[in-house]
Amino acid sequence: MLKAVARLACLLLLAATACFAQGKLPQLDRFDASMLDKSKNPCVDFFAYSCSKWQAAHPIPADMASVGVITPLFLYNQTILREAMERAAANPSATGTEQQVGDYWKSCMNLDERAAKGKQWLAEALKPVDAIRSKQELAGVLAQLHAGLLPAFESGDNEVYTAFFGFGPQQDMEDSSKMVAGFDQGGLSLPAREYYLDDDPASKQLREQFKKHLVRMFTLAGDSAEEAEREAAAVFSIESALAGPQMNSVDRRDPLKTYNKRSLAQIKAAMPDFDLDEYLKVAGAPEPPFYIVTTPGFFPAVNQQIKGRSLAELKSYLRWWVIRSAASKTTPELEQANFEFFGTVLEGTPRMLPQWRRCVASADARMGEALGQEYVKIAFPPESKARAVELMNGIRTALKQDIGSLDWMSPATRKQAIEKLDAMIQKVGYPDKWRDYSAMKIVAGNFYQNAISAENFEVRRELRKVNQPVDRMEWQMTPATINAYNDPQNNTINFPAGILQLPYFGPTESDAVNYGATGATIGHEIIHGFDDQGRKFDAKGNLRDWWTASDAKAYDERGDCLAAEYTHPVPELGPEVKTNGKLTQGEDTADDGGVRLALAALENLYKSLGKPMDTPESDGLTARQRFYAAYAFSWCESDRPEAERKQIATDPHSLARYRVNVPLSNVPDFARAFGCKAGQPMVREHACRIW
Numbered sequence: 001m002l003k004a005v006a007r008l009a010c011l012l013l014l015a016a017t018a019c020f021a022q023g024k025l026p027q028l029d030r031f032d033a034s035m036l037d038k039s040k041n042p043c044v045d046f047f048a049y050s051c052s053k054w055q056a057a058h059p060i061p062a063d064m065a066s067v068g069v070i071t072p073l074f075l076y077n078q079t080i081l082r083e084a085m086e087r088a089a090a091n092p093s094a095t096g097t098e099q100q101v102g103d104y105w106k107s108c109m110n111l112d113e114r115a116a117k118g119k120q121w122l123a124e125a126l127k128p129v130d131a132i133r134s135k136q137e138l139a140g141v142l143a144q145l146h147a148g149l150l151p152a153f154e155s156g157d158n159e160v161y162t163a164f165f166g167f168g169p170q171q172d173m174e175d176s177s178k179m180v181a182g183f184d185q186g187g188l189s190l191p192a193r194e195y196y197l198d199d200d201p202a203s204k205q206l207r208e209q210f211k212k213h214l215v216r217m218f219t220l221a222g223d224s225a226e227e228a229e230r231e232a233a234a235v236f237s238i239e240s241a242l243a244g245p246q247m248n249s250v251d252r253r254d255p256l257k258t259y260n261k262r263s264l265a266q267i268k269a270a271m272p273d274f275d276l277d278e279y280l281k282v283a284g285a286p287e288p289p290f291y292i293v294t295t296p297g298f299f300p301a302v303n304q305q306i307k308g309r310s311l312a313e314l315k316s317y318l319r320w321w322v323i324r325s326a327a328s329k330t331t332p333e334l335e336q337a338n339f340e341f342f343g344t345v346l347e348g349t350p351r352m353l354p355q356w357r358r359c360v361a362s363a364d365a366r367m368g369e370a371l372g373q374e375y376v377k378i379a380f381p382p383e384s385k386a387r388a389v390e391l392m393n394g395i396r397t398a399l400k401q402d403i404g405s406l407d408w409m410s411p412a413t414r415k416q417a418i419e420k421l422d423a424m425i426q427k428v429g430y431p432d433k434w435r436d437y438s439a440m441k442i443v444a445g446n447f448y449q450n451a452i453s454a455e456n457f458e459v460r461r462e463l464r465k466v467n468q469p470v471d472r473m474e475w476q477m478t479p480a481t482i483n484a485y486n487d488p489q490n491n492t493i494n495f496p497a498g499i500l501q502l503p504y505f506g507p508t509e510s511d512a513v514n515y516g517a518t519g520a521t522i523g524h525e526i527i528h529g530f531d532d533q534g535r536k537f538d539a540k541g542n543l544r545d546w547w548t549a550s551d552a553k554a555y556d557e558r559g560d561c562l563a564a565e566y567t568h569p570v571p572e573l574g575p576e577v578k579t580n581g582k583l584t585q586g587e588d589t590a591d592d593g594g595v596r597l598a599l600a601a602l603e604n605l606y607k608s609l610g611k612p613m614d615t616p617e618s619d620g621l622t623a624r625q626r627f628y629a630a631y632a633f634s635w636c637e638s639d640r641p642e643a644e645r646k647q648i649a650t651d652p653h654s655l656a657r658y659r660v661n662v663p664l665s666n667v668p669d670f671a672r673a674f675g676c677k678a679g680q681p682m683v684r685e686h687a688c689r690i691w
């Protein structure tokens with residue numbers, strides 16, 4: 001949760017199976033001091049002290065990879081969206097977005113139609129690939145697929161999942177007011193390059209399971225057993241060859257490594273056997289003054305595959321990507337089979353979420369600002385927004401004080417840091433101006449066509465941004481999303497209404513709870529503008545080094561300290577599993593700073609009110625203790641081991657238990673609040689601190 005960079009469309013696949021009663025919103029969780037486990041020592045494992053009772057009471061449902069305090073809220077938000085869609089669907093004279101939402105919902109929920117016509121839809125989807133007669137024609141078909149069935153989008157873990165590579169608009173890093181276009185590595189079905197390259201037994205086994213899955217999917221798509229074997233071998237071989245030259249996820253976090261300006265001629269020279277002119281013509285993007293190639297080392301490998309493989313192998317590769325994407329839009333049988341690998345094998349989840357929840361998630365992803373208007377009316381009253389803005393202002397003041405008092409920063413850097421903080425735009429709840437969906441064509445019936453049409457609308461909308469001024473007020477998350485982000489290139493923090501809800505935030509919760517469970521998250525997002533990635537962008541969002549050499553050195557030393565704290569084995573997941581503090585450094589920096597800022601803001605508030613923070617209140621906790629306990633509670637969750645292994649391998653966010661215990665063990669105030677002594681696990685001898 002809480003992503004660092006823009007355009008990370010991340011969906012948290014967490015949910016609840018609590019009974020769904022139509023017309024009645026599910027109960028939300030909230031912080032309650034009686035849930036603290038007094039049999040555990042808060043100075044040994046604060047996560048266990050705060051979460052073990054909650055975990056014991058909440059086993060992981062069969063249709064989820066994790067369960068957390070976020071789970072009831074996810075169900076709550078989805079229920080509101082479901083009811084909005086059902087209302088739209090029930091109106092026979094609906095027009096505009098109401099017609100779109102209603103018809104999308106009905107077509108998505110109509111499994112009988114998908115079962116009856118899905119095979120025909122899949123054949124239609126495969127037609128352009130089957131019709132390819134020469135390698136020359138490959139580029140045009142790829143552009144067509146990227147514009148509908150296989151849109152290139154960055155996932156929450158900063159990987160692009162589409163055939164061969166991603167192409168789309170990109171904000172110029174040196175001049176954030178301009179939008180150019182860019183190319184990024186892609187082409188892998190498994191979560192990251194290491195899944196193809198690592199040599200441990202678990203990775204090898206997973207690759208065998210993946211190969212079997214490919215055969216199964218080709219067979220379900222109607223190919224003979226022999227064809228399916230041959231096609232699966234081609235897909236696996238091509239993806240394995242693309243994995244090696246990919247940039248790894250640690251390097252991908254460094255904007256200095258991913259900002260590579262290239263002319264069209266240079267990109268063509270890297271891929272002489274790919275008809276780039278045809279690709280761009282079919283994609284229909286305006287020509288920018290230059291392109292940004294995130295990972296230049298990857299593109300010769302694409303060329304090598306196109307040049308060295310037979311046409312049949314290349315077509316098998318594209319067929320797989322079409323089948324994979326069509327699985328969730330055509331026959332239920334294909335969708336179930338695909339889930340059994342990507343959901344069950346990779347994440348350990350035994351079964352799919354109910355159909356209505358998958359339809360809500362898909363509609364939220366494709367027309368989220370239409371649905372979001374309904375969500376905000378019900379779940380985000382003006383009082384909530386006012387209180388959230390107040391909280392944000394408090395956190396910003398705390399950071400300003402912090403920057404002013406840092407002993408390792410010189411006045412020159414300090415001045416620019418304050419300028420950057422002052423220029424940061426905070427967006428709360430929902431956009432000022434809602435997206436115009438009028439050009440999106442949604443019909444009654446035919447879910448496959450509706451899904452492709454919605455993807456195509458979005459790809460076209462994105463591509464139109466090339467050469468246009470940047471809209472800093474646009475949102476990359478929908479209003480009902482339970483997440484937040486910092487966009488360093490626009491210097492904004494963005495808090496959808498979906499996360500400004502219980503148990504994170506409530507207009508009637510105590511200040512200590514709101515500051516611990518949401519203030520720390522606000523601090524987290526603000527700090528992203530000053531983490532190892534964000535600090536390289538200035539007040540305008542331009543990639544520019546505004547640090548003196550000695551301040552940058554002092555920063556890096558502190559960053560290395562944190563990275564070392566977060567790099568350690570995780571024996572409970574297997575002998576080979578180890579966290580990578582370089583991958584999670586930005587998120588860990590934000591967590592550490594976020595908690596400190598929220599505490600400082602709460603202290604400021606208590607001081608201004610003349611209230612004591614260390615006197616036990618009615619629930620037996622002091623405000624200070626409640627602050628830390630509410631922070632920990634906001635991270636209570638249990639994950640399946642498969643999901644944890646995947647998170648450690650691919651996700652720049654540390655596991656929840658570390659997000660609680662590591663930052664708090666770095667804060668001396670925490671030890672004082674709970675009477676912890678030197679030598680106990682929650683008290684670091686050499687605590688790290690940046691902000």
Ligand SMILES: [Zn+2]
Pocket residue numbers: 001002003004524528587590
């Ligand atoms: Zn984050």
